Amino acid sequence: MAPRRKKIYEGKAKILYEGPEPGTIVQYFKDDATAGNGQKKATIEGKGVLNNRLCEFFMMGLQNVGIPTHFLRRLNMREQLVRQVEIIPLEVIVRNFAAGSIAKRLGMEEGTALPRPIVEYSYKNDALGDPLVPEEYIIAFGWANQQDLDDIVSLALRVNDFLAGVFYGVGIKLVDFKIEIGRVWDGDFMRLVVADEISPDSCRLWDIKTGEHLDKDVFRRDLGSLTDAYSEVARRLGVLPTNPEPTKPTLIN
Incomplete structure (x- = not known):
């Protein structure tokens, strides 16, 4: 065994x-x-x-x-x-449309387009409820330095461009998402990489035509079946075959 x-x-x-x-x-x-x-x-x-x-x-x-x-x-x-990476203790959140906490905080209607993608940070700590933190805190407490933050923002916006394009192509609006960033050392040289996961657990995804939620808000807000929502995302992206091909060879005369 x-x-x-x-x-x-x-x-x-x-x-x-x-x-x-x-x-x-x-x-x-x-x-x-x-x-x-x-x-x-x-x-x-x-x-x-x-x-x-x-x-x-x-x-x-x-x-x-x-x-x-x-x-x-x-x-x-x-x-x-x-x-294996050294995780920076931050959730990096990229928002394209107002939803969830930013909508509450600023009294905005959910779905309002933001003037540009907004990157914000929360401190990874479940006991505290992952509080939102400004750059000043991040630098003062040594979680990351100014150069790291500049690199994190550019990484996050590149991820946003890629994901938003992929989702748009299958009729899904990328409302917001969160990623985690890890440090990797090659000798003395350190680089930042996207870590943790990217999935419908960590994104808000709405159907462009109907506004239907295809993400964890289905579970948070009791909007139906989470498996159905995630399966729909996978189906549209072609990640899971809808009808597996028959394995039996077909003879052609």
Whole structure:
């Protein structure tokens, strides 16, 4: 029997295990869904499989356009191999339209187009509810320096351009999303890469024509089936085949 893998960390939606080679981690996608910093919980059949496949699709897409990520390869239905990185303790949020907390904070109607993409940061700390933090705090507390922040903003906006284009092409509006950034060292040289995950768990996605939600707000706001919403995103992007091809060869006379 294979030795049990060492668990490094378990979060709300993923478990991280030590990878097979030094400097790697296995990222396992759970079927758990949480909202309100874990106050609302449920197990959603198949969610982990969908998020693993969608995350692979986005990470490989980013790498293909020259945006560095921690992704190495998908291992199976629920797991992917990623590079071990030092995570900067920030959630980097990019907003194209007002929704969620910014709409509440500024009294804006959800769906209002913002004058330009807005990048903001929250401090990664569940106990505090991931509070919004200004650049001043980030630099003062040494979470990142000014050069890092400049690089993070440019990375986040490049990710936004890529994702917004991909979604627009399949009739989906990218309202907002959040990413995490990790540091990778090559000798003395440090570079920043997109880490954690990109999936409908971490984006707000609305159907362009109907305004239907195709993201975790379906669960947060009790708008229907989360699996159906995520499957629809995967179907439109061609990530999951809708009708698997028959494997039996067809004889042609």
